[in-house]
Amino acid sequence: MAYKLRRGQVVRSHTGKSYVVKEFLGSGGQGEVYKAHANGADYAVKWYFPQSATENQLELIKKLIAIGPPTDKFLWPLELLSDSRIKGFGYSMKLRDRNYRGIVDLMKRKMEPSFYTLTVSAIQMVDSFEKLHRKGLCYRDISFGNVFMNEKLGDILICDNDNVTSEKHADKSILGTPRFMAPEIVRGDGLPNVQSDLFSLSVLLFYMFMVHHPLEGRQEASIKCFDLPAMKKLYGTHPVFIFDPINSTNRPVVGVHDNALVFWDLYPQSFKDAFTKSFTKGLAKYKGARLSEAEWKEHLIALKNSIVKCQCGAENFYDISYMRAGKSKTCWACKKLLEIPPRIKIGQDIVILNDHTRIFKHHVDSNRSINFKHIVGQVVRNPQQRDQIGLRNYSDTPWKAKLKTGREVSISRGSTVGLDRVDEINFGNSVVGFVRS
């Protein structure tokens, strides 16, 4: 059970590049990962255990290297590695920056991102899996262990990409991780595909936002020993969503499943409806039963747009269904009535304009291309009159702002329009935002 590679050992790529092993980083079910140095840069090297170093796996890695990563968020196999003195093979990939931490830390509350950062991570994650799926590929093992996030920025990285296969290639070697596998896979009624990836993605999103599993309610609490037969029942043969609007038999139990109860009430109805669909209709595997990545992206962008900062500093969520019903909302932290700041309606998006809120390209671009570095505008405070806020143009396109007086003014890059005096902003390309306060 000693390490497969030793410090100082050299393994070579098929192109002749030498990787010098520096240190052991960790081990998983299929192999061990080391830090290695090659051509002046550090890399991660995964080396397979003999039972996993199969011909099938070798061919898979070769194909993945040839295909290349869907985006730079994937720590994708770069080069195939071998050495005549060691059995088996491995591959190199980019090293994960230490600022990225696993979702397990989020579950253990060792990492405490804001709701905003968490939502940014979720959008990036869904967008990345969408791009993977669009390449005709299937991840097969979406779980806690494979997604890492930057607690401050929300940037994500997706690791363990060596089980990714073509959607058309039925493969039994990896079925997924318990708790994340789609019910049909748990029951043995199917093999992983894009539809089962979508189910696992919904479970991971539920964990990220509720710090709880969507199927663990009264049924889970009644199970004494949580082993594979129990998991098969809960996640495979008898799955019931804990907030199923019709079947109330599996509600969260107070004192056992408190996170589910605490978090569920915080979110807007439309976001909760997305989870409800995922874990009621979405328990079946027919096409369309599960939310697509594009649908999830819309829900997550809407969630990000709806964040309201209470005066106490806590983030809450604006719920249009509450507003329409004339109901008010109290802050979850200080319990005081929430004051709703000005908001802008751009197409279907309603963006709450808190101090520092940013308008991104995806707000003004029908393609919804996700790039959180592409900032179009940002809410700023008037340095002379601190109680006044405005929207500053950070784009190269001049905006046309229609003021409440009826006058139209041009807002060029670096200029700001006061939110208390503007009715409409034309961001260019006929994309118009309507400001309400």
Add this chain to the structure above:
Amino acid sequence: MDIVRPGGELATRPLHFIWVADCSTSMRNNGKMDALNTAIRDAIPHMIRVAEENPNADVMVRAISFASGANWHVEEPVHIDEFRWNDLQAHGVTDMGKAFHLLKDALKMPPMTDRALPPVLVLITDGQPTDDYSDGLKELLKQPWGRKAVRLGIGIGRSANERVLKEFIDNDDIKVLQADNAEELVEYIKWVSTVVLKAASSPASQTEEAVSPTSNVVIPEIPDDFWDDMDVSVEDVW
């Protein structure tokens, strides 16, 4: 750290990990007792790492020693982060049956809670039981938590009774781990503290086996090359 979101950690279940160690006089021979003490102490950081990677389990550790009679070496379940190993001393005969009775009492409800992960019981012995072990074992396996537990057996040296270890394991898919020297004992203890602990607490990516499992916890097989890398090379510190 500021609390920026409400709620707490992910709900967990306890996983009870119990070492059951033979401390008969023969364990003094060939440094077996020292090797066992060292191996368990060295396994603690590995167990902490597995526990850290797993948000679903609270790993709680205990230990029983048996020789002339059986005693709790660590009676109260201790969270793995706070677990310390005090050396066991070898003295007396091999009252394994008495150890099974202690285990059985510990796995009754109460004191066991009605919500846990499958316990992991690791029996380590170098000899033959000197008492009536079968009655204690029968009682242990009658307990639901005893039956649901992952039971592993490590035999030290050729005088260890493999048949008794097999009866304890009571699962054809799990083999007795036969350690013929200190290095092998260290490696097996490391294996049960990591691979087995992980399998019982939060199964990793599943293969076809998991869909139609033959037992309630699938324990990965020991790889064929488990011992291949044990030979020492000149650049190793030895």
